[in-house]
Amino acid sequence: MSGLPRSAGACSEADNRGTIPAMQQTPPPPVHFRQLSELLQHYGELWRPIPFYLPVLPWESTHPSLAAALAALSEEDAATLEADQNALVAWLADHIPHISRITDLDSVAPLASQPGDYPMGFERGIPGGKWLQVTAFAGCLEQLNGTVLEWCAGKAHLGRALYQRFQTPVIALEKNSKLCSDGENLSRQLGTDVRMIPCDVLSPQLAACMPETDHAVALHACGDLHRRLIEIVTTQGIHSLALSPCCYHLTTDAGYRPYSMAARDSGLVLSRDDCRLAVQETVTAAAAGVRRRRKKSAWRLGFDALQRELRRADEYMPVPPLNDACFGNGFATFCRQVAGLKGVQLPEAVDWQHYENLGWEREARVRRMELPRHAFRRALELWLVLDRALHLAECGYRVSVGTFCDRRVTPRNLMIQAARQRGVAA
Numbered sequence: 001m002s003g004l005p006r007s008a009g010a011c012s013e014a015d016n017r018g019t020i021p022a023m024q025q026t027p028p029p030p031v032h033f034r035q036l037s038e039l040l041q042h043y044g045e046l047w048r049p050i051p052f053y054l055p056v057l058p059w060e061s062t063h064p065s066l067a068a069a070l071a072a073l074s075e076e077d078a079a080t081l082e083a084d085q086n087a088l089v090a091w092l093a094d095h096i097p098h099i100s101r102i103t104d105l106d107s108v109a110p111l112a113s114q115p116g117d118y119p120m121g122f123e124r125g126i127p128g129g130k131w132l133q134v135t136a137f138a139g140c141l142e143q144l145n146g147t148v149l150e151w152c153a154g155k156a157h158l159g160r161a162l163y164q165r166f167q168t169p170v171i172a173l174e175k176n177s178k179l180c181s182d183g184e185n186l187s188r189q190l191g192t193d194v195r196m197i198p199c200d201v202l203s204p205q206l207a208a209c210m211p212e213t214d215h216a217v218a219l220h221a222c223g224d225l226h227r228r229l230i231e232i233v234t235t236q237g238i239h240s241l242a243l244s245p246c247c248y249h250l251t252t253d254a255g256y257r258p259y260s261m262a263a264r265d266s267g268l269v270l271s272r273d274d275c276r277l278a279v280q281e282t283v284t285a286a287a288a289g290v291r292r293r294r295k296k297s298a299w300r301l302g303f304d305a306l307q308r309e310l311r312r313a314d315e316y317m318p319v320p321p322l323n324d325a326c327f328g329n330g331f332a333t334f335c336r337q338v339a340g341l342k343g344v345q346l347p348e349a350v351d352w353q354h355y356e357n358l359g360w361e362r363e364a365r366v367r368r369m370e371l372p373r374h375a376f377r378r379a380l381e382l383w384l385v386l387d388r389a390l391h392l393a394e395c396g397y398r399v400s401v402g403t404f405c406d407r408r409v410t411p412r413n414l415m416i417q418a419a420r421q422r423g424v425a426a
């Protein structure tokens with residue numbers, strides 16, 4: 001690899017840097033939250049604009065040397081910076097004053113954990129990565145006594161792990177009836193007291209099927225789903241909550257609705273697109289997966305170049321998610337399908353090769369221009385998690401925030417643990 005600073009390898013992942021211990025204060029450190037707010041406000045011009053939508057970014061004129069250095073990155077160096085947050089921040093520090101403080105502010109220590117003892121075959125049928133997440137999540141919880149509510153449970157793999165660990169009944173809520181029946185079957189086969197209730201947790205009728213529970217857990221519950229859970233936990237005074245939030249942008253709110261007073265006072269206003277950035281990091285895909293993802297981006301960007309010219313409007317046209325089949329029959333067929341979907345009139349003759357080439361050029365550029373923004377993903381995710389944690393503290397809970405597993409298992413590895421303090425009424 002040429003000329004890039006190297007971090008100490010996989011073990012230098014942010015969660016292992018350990019500069020900030022797992023936050024066990026009540027409330028979580030408001031100073032840290034304020035510093036994160038200031039960091040995100042200060043560098044907003046770098047992380048908010050989305051290169052996929054904007055062929056030229058507003059900050060390119062204010063940071064010309066950064067733009068030039070990014071554009072000049074080799075494929076190999078761009079891929080290295082994409083995969084290594086420490087190396088990325090070190091590289092950016094040559095172009096962006098004081099950016100290296102991200103490293104202190106976005107570091108989170110692991111929560112204390114204990115390995116579980118699961119009988120042979122308990123994990124049968126669970127994808128390997130999910131089993132690692134489930135056991136790591138369960139391993140961070142202390143003895144649970146009383147009924148546990150598992151929120152948006154899928155097949156309730158977590159619920160069964162908790163039953164096995166604590167011998168306590170679990171009630172699992174899940175909207176998808178097939179997942180519910182699969183979960184019921186698994187619980188029966190394994191002899192675990194985990195009951196699935198098919199229901200929509202966002203429905204106004206939820207109260208009718210909401211059981212009385214002492215504890216609540218949720219692994220990777222998305223935006224509005226975990227907002228509802230937090231509302232229920234705090235209003236019903238449920239004793240404890242263990243939550244690993246996900247997909248903060250999946251909400252019917254127009255913009256981000258802060259939970260805590262500290263977030264409201266911070267002045268940081270987030271859009272749904274901003275929140276999406278927090279979950280953009282994914283587990284590193286295999287080479288074939290990377291090639292497929294790049295092709296999809298390049299074709300979308302090729303179509304974008306074409307539609308801008310045809311409509312004589314230099315603006316991005318949102319295209320909904322498309323299934324894999326749309327990418328299976330060549331670029332021209334792809335563009336015809338998307339044009340049909342979006343009502344764009346195509347001329348008789350189009351130089352498809354030209355627009356496909358433009359797409360690939362833009363794809364290579366987008367990957368480089370995304371790098372400054374990527375440096376802020378974890379800081380933003382932590383800010384969103386701390387907002388929830390501070391709100392729970394404001395509601396009378398003792399709160400901890402830490403990681404429950406290595407980031408290679410899942411980048412969504414932050415967990416909020418909240419326990420209602422004695423004498424605090426719901």
Ligand SMILES: C[S@@+](CC[C@H](N)C(=O)[O-])C[C@H]1O[C@@H](n2cnc3c(N)ncnc32)[C@H](O)[C@@H]1O
Binds near residue numbers: 153176201
């Ligand atoms: C990201 S998955 C997580 C599943 C499980 N907790 C896990 O980690 O394997 C989110 C789950 O929420 C369920 N879900 C989505 N909307 C829901 C709703 N309104 N009510 C109940 N469950 C819902 C989905 O069907 C899905 O199983």
